[in-house]
Amino acid sequence: MPELPEVEIAARRLRNGLAGARVAAAAAPGVVTMRTFDPPLDALVGRAVSDVRRAGKMPIVEFGDLALLVHLMSAGRLGVFEGRASPRDRRVRLRIALEDGRELRLREFGTQQRAWAKLLPASEVADDESVATLGPEAWPAPPLDEFAALVRQPHHLHPLLRDQRTIAGIGRSWVDEILWTARLSPFRQGSELDDKAVAALHRACDEVIGGALEHYERIVGDSLPDKAPMPLRVHARQGEPCPRCETTLEAVFFKDHVTTYCPQEQTGGRVLKDRRLSRLLR
Ligand SMILES: [Zn+2]
Numbered sequence: 615m616p617e618l619p620e621v622e623i624a625a626r627r628l629r630n631g632l633a634g635a636r637v638a639a640a641a642a643p644g645v646v647t648m649r650t651f652d653p654p655l656d657a658l659v660g661r662a663v664s665d666v667r668r669a670g671k672m673p674i675v676e677f678g679d680l681a682l683l684v685h686l687m688s689a690g691r692l693g694v695f696e697g698r699a700s701p702r703d704r705r706v707r708l709r710i711a712l713e714d715g716r717e718l719r720l721r722e723f724g725t726q727q728r729a730w731a732k733l734l735p736a737s738e739v740a741d742d743e744s745v746a747t748l749g750p751e752a753w754p755a756p757p758l759d760e761f762a763a764l765v766r767q768p769h770h771l772h773p774l775l776r777d778q779r780t781i782a783g784i785g786r787s788w789v790d791e792i793l794w795t796a797r798l799s800p801f802r803q804g805s806e807l808d809d810k811a812v813a814a815l816h817r818a819c820d821e822v823i824g825g826a827l828e829h830y831e832r833i834v835g836d837s838l839p840d841k842a843p844m845p846l847r848v849h850a851r852q853g854e855p856c857p858r859c860e861t862t863l864e865a866v867f868f869k870d871h872v873t874t875y876c877p878q879e880q881t882g883g884r885v886l887k888d889r890r891l892s893r894l895l896r
Pocket of ligand 1: 856857858859860861876878879
């Protein structure tokens with residue numbers, strides 16, 4: 615699942631690689647991919663890519679005064695390829711053929727079609743529901759006062775930080791790294807945090823996301839590979855020693871994700887109940 619650091623590095627590489635490239639043709643083989651029909655995709659033909667940026671975890675490709683807003687969901691990837699996609703490649707949801715022979719493709723792995731795109735006047739992107747409802751970007755983190763107001767809510771920190779309406783860009787992987795870095799339990803209530811804890815969480819956002827971006831800047835070439843190795847230290851590493859204190863990392867399993875934490879440093883030595891197990895035993 616691409617989160618802020620992955621989408622940011624992909625946008626940076628696409629911006630460099632695509633600037634000025636002109637569109638020869640555009641089509642959406644994914645039948646439910648396009649969430650807009652006016653303007654039609656054909657309106658891109660003859661236009662040049664003017665910018666690639668992102669809002670939270672969503673890439674935005676600009677073609678002058680038109681913009682393609684993309685939601686990758688959990689399995690979508692946006693990338694540039696040499697040549698044209700095979701019509702038999704079922705992963706291709708959207709393809710924008712460029713005059714120079716390359717192709718910008720939105721592909722999705724797995725059988726579900728969940729990734730989507732909207733072609734909008736560039737001036738309307740900020741007002742689109744998916745963008746307008748985003749909280750401030752998690753990186754660079756908003757000023758401490760603003761950040762404190764965002765996170766001091768009566769919700770567990772793990773879902774709170776992943777809620778794009780609270781703060782934009784953090785998902786299931788990086789949230790574990792941020793909470794571990796701040797030495798905070800994923801099950802602490804945001805409203806219970808004292809000033810010191812809020813400051814630690816604020817620092818951790820910049821440190822973890824900024825650190826991931828520096829890592830990607832070093833290792834990613836012209837484009838982000840589909841399965842870019844994420845420099846994660848604790849997420850999904852339950853059973854391994856904590857990189858800081860060597861206590862065995864524990865995890866709580868949910869239906870569709872896992873929360874990994876260090877019991878020594880984050881939960882006062884307590885091993886939290888496995889939600890999946892406790893549901894089965896109830
Ligand atoms: Zn530890």
